[in-house]
Amino acid sequence: WWNKIILISLVFYIKNNKDNIDELELNDKDIIDIPDEIINNENNKNNIKNFNYKDFYKAFEKIYPNKEKPSKDFLNWFIGFFEGDGSIINFSRANSFGLVITQHRDNVDVLHYIKDNLGYGIITKQGKYIDRYIVQGIDDYYLMLLILNGNLILPYRKKVFKTSLDKFNKWLSTGNSTIRVSYIEYKDYNLLPKLNNHWISGFTDAEGCFTISMLLSKTGTYRHRIKFILSQKHAINLPILSHFLLLFKVGYIEPHSNKDNYSYIISGLKNNKLIYDYFDNYKLITKKDSYNKWKALIKKLEDKEHLLNHEKALELKFETKLINPKKGNGK
Structure with missing residues (x-):
């Protein structure tokens, strides 16, 4: 699969106005060849499936x-x-x-x-x-x-x-090292993210984001947008980012407005519930509080609490801002 990648552009996303994607149909036009320089010998590496320490x-x-x-x-x-x-x-x-x-x-x-x-x-x-x-x-x-x-x-x-x-x-090689330190032969194995270890948890702690936004509709009720986002620079990393599509069997890849930046995104309430099992078993560290608040608010939205009355909707909208609180410098 290294010579293919599912890529849905930001333009395509906006054009189709998918505010709350629960199911996303993909077809051949959404699959493009990756340039050879990105593939870069991935097909010929030793197939070591697990981390080795x-x-x-x-x-x-x-x-x-x-x-x-x-x-x-x-x-x-x-x-x-x-x-x-x-x-x-x-x-x-x-x-x-x-x-x-x-x-x-x-x-x-x-x-x-x-x-x-x-x-x-x-x-x-x-x-x-x-x-x-x-x-x-x-x-x-x-x-x-x-x-x-x-x-x-x-x-x-x-x-x-x-x-x-x-x-x-x-x-x-100059002979200046201590006796305990020796030459290290470089190893490059074809490892991929998996759902049975903590790598995704660590990567999410660094690059992940759990978000919910609530938008006022023309009818006066609030609609929700629920997203899980993993972002990464460099096109050479796209095969790995796209592998999350296979792992969670949901989501899409979206290019960022900044050049050579990309995100794997899961959008919609039902789709995001599919990642609960992983993160409940492989605990987050830096994003633990954000994940727990995000998950708790999803339950309230699933129970349609935002439709009870305007005051409750505003209360939940305020809670969305607490998922990812600003840092001490205001950022």
């Missing part, structure tokens, strides 16, 4: 023999979160390496969650509203590379990671 656990036991190892569930979540919000810093100096995850101060708890589970790294403040989890020591950076190597899903992330790994291996 064997190399990481082996190295972790040597470097931190007295520390508890991070669980596989946490690592699956972490990779999804990192692919959304993390970055590897490529310093100009040959012997300088770093990995960072940046969050608004309102979400600083997730950085402590990461640090506590991994058992290394530091958390620093950057300005009034920003906190960062940073890994810079050679041993710790080495462990991070082992976590990510062969376990990344997004093609663009793999590309950036390989550049960083090549730099690290080049530095190792």
Whole structure:
């Protein structure tokens, strides 16, 4: 399926005025070929179906023999979160390496969650509203590379990671590394998001959004628009984003107004209930409160509470604004 992608444009969406999509019919005109540069050897990769942390656990036991190892569930979540919000810093100096995850101060708890589970790294403040989890020591950076190597899903992330790994291996070849750190052979497996691990939960914590809006109709009643949105940059990642269509068997891909930005969107009350099972079993961290408020409000809308009277409709409309509260800096 790597040479096809379901793509419904924003123009098509507006033109058909689907304010509350519960079922979306697709036909051949909605399926387009992806350019060869996007496919980029995906068809020929080793078909490894699950995350593998064997190399990481082996190295972790040597470097931190007295520390508890991070669980596989946490690592699956972490990779999804990192692919959304993390970055590897490529310093100009040959012997300088770093990995960072940046969050608004309102979400600083997730950085402590990461640090506590991994058992290394530091958390620093950057300005009034920003906190960062940073890994810079050679041993710790080495462990991070082992976590990510062969376990990344997004093609663009793999590309950036390989550049960083090549730099690290080049530095190792100079003989300046510690005895515990060795050459890392780059791995690139054909992993896909699945509904039986925490990767989607982590990725949603970084890039997901649960929204409800209520619009006043010409008849004086309120209509609701319920959406779950996963957004991602770079066309090379579209095959992964489109895979959510196969996983949840609902939704569509929509290009953003900003160039080279895309979203996977589930719209409509019935359709969004299809993701409950996953997120109820694989808990969110940063988006947990938003998800719970979103889900509770969907139940009220399903019970048609917004149609009881105008005052109740206004009350529910106010609740929609509480799903994703503004951050401390007003954003």
